[in-house]
Amino acid sequence: MALVRFKQVRLELQQQAVLHSVSFELQERQFVGLIGPNGAGKTSLLRLLQAEYQPTSGQIELDQQPLQQYSRPELARQVAVVSQLPGHLFDLTVQDVVLMGLIPHKKLWQSTSAADYQLLQQQLDRVGLLHKQQQPFARLSGGEQQRALLARALLQQPRLLLLDEPTNHLDPYYQHQMMQLCKALGIAVIASIHDLNLASCYCDRLLLLHQGQLVADGPVEQVLTTEVLQPVFRSYCLVDQNPFLAKPRVNFGHPEWL
Numbered sequence: 001m002a003l004v005r006f007k008q009v010r011l012e013l014q015q016q017a018v019l020h021s022v023s024f025e026l027q028e029r030q031f032v033g034l035i036g037p038n039g040a041g042k043t044s045l046l047r048l049l050q051a052e053y054q055p056t057s058g059q060i061e062l063d064q065q066p067l068q069q070y071s072r073p074e075l076a077r078q079v080a081v082v083s084q085l086p087g088h089l090f091d092l093t094v095q096d097v098v099l100m101g102l103i104p105h106k107k108l109w110q111s112t113s114a115a116d117y118q119l120l121q122q123q124l125d126r127v128g129l130l131h132k133q134q135q136p137f138a139r140l141s142g143g144e145q146q147r148a149l150l151a152r153a154l155l156q157q158p159r160l161l162l163l164d165e166p167t168n169h170l171d172p173y174y175q176h177q178m179m180q181l182c183k184a185l186g187i188a189v190i191a192s193i194h195d196l197n198l199a200s201c202y203c204d205r206l207l208l209l210h211q212g213q214l215v216a217d218g219p220v221e222q223v224l225t226t227e228v229l230q231p232v233f234r235s236y237c238l239v240d241q242n243p244f245l246a247k248p249r250v251n252f253g254h255p256e257w258l
């Protein structure tokens, strides 16, 4: 059974079509990369899944139930998000930020237990931030803040993890660590990602958006080809093989280089 189902979803924002009749299904435990040029509609698609936007037409189902039937706390128990760095967290410590991941699982009067702190420390250790637990979130580097937000999402214990440009601020070591960690979670993940070669290494499947249309959907070998990518990204494109893995490696070049 599909965990997520998009059925001919159209989204208009300020009378402009941002997504046109997008349909796909996502199975449990699939790690999907959402790729496409700037403005293709990737963030908008992720916002639909967080119920921040409502489809103009069509339907989104989570676990066979229309998304709009979920209450906010119900949705937060199922879906966690790591998005671009939020400004409103800056007065808090790393520990405070990460513990926010437990909010959907707690009653109003419930305080943080010893078991919660243990879980917190496990997740901080996973993202390499245990030693920064008591530091102000604002004093972390961009990459450390991104990893703290991942720890918060993991503490939320979601069935679906949404990542919007998760490797933006990360150095190569943490880019791979973040992707590896997300893959190893064994839950469904949709990651919007510009680095096609990182996506190639870790994703089971790619969804390619172009001008709001889903123009390709399949395994990395099927989507990361010159024929598919060159017209969408408007750059010369050569695809060869990653020297470490049997996965496609994409090379883009300016037309004048040839």
Ligand SMILES: Nc1ncnc2c1ncn2[C@@H]1O[C@H](COP(=O)(O)OP(=O)(O)OP(=O)(O)O)[C@@H](O)[C@H]1O
Pocket: 013, 014, 016, 018, 036, 037, 038, 039, 040, 041, 042, 043, 044, 045
């Ligand atoms: N709140 C909004 N109101 C009107 N138009 C919007 C709004 N948010 C996004 N858009 C438009 O929707 C289109 C898709 O934007 P979106 O942010 O989803 O693209 P994206 O694929 O995530 O792009 P990028 O790779 O640049 O982050 C763009 O043309 C954008 O201008």
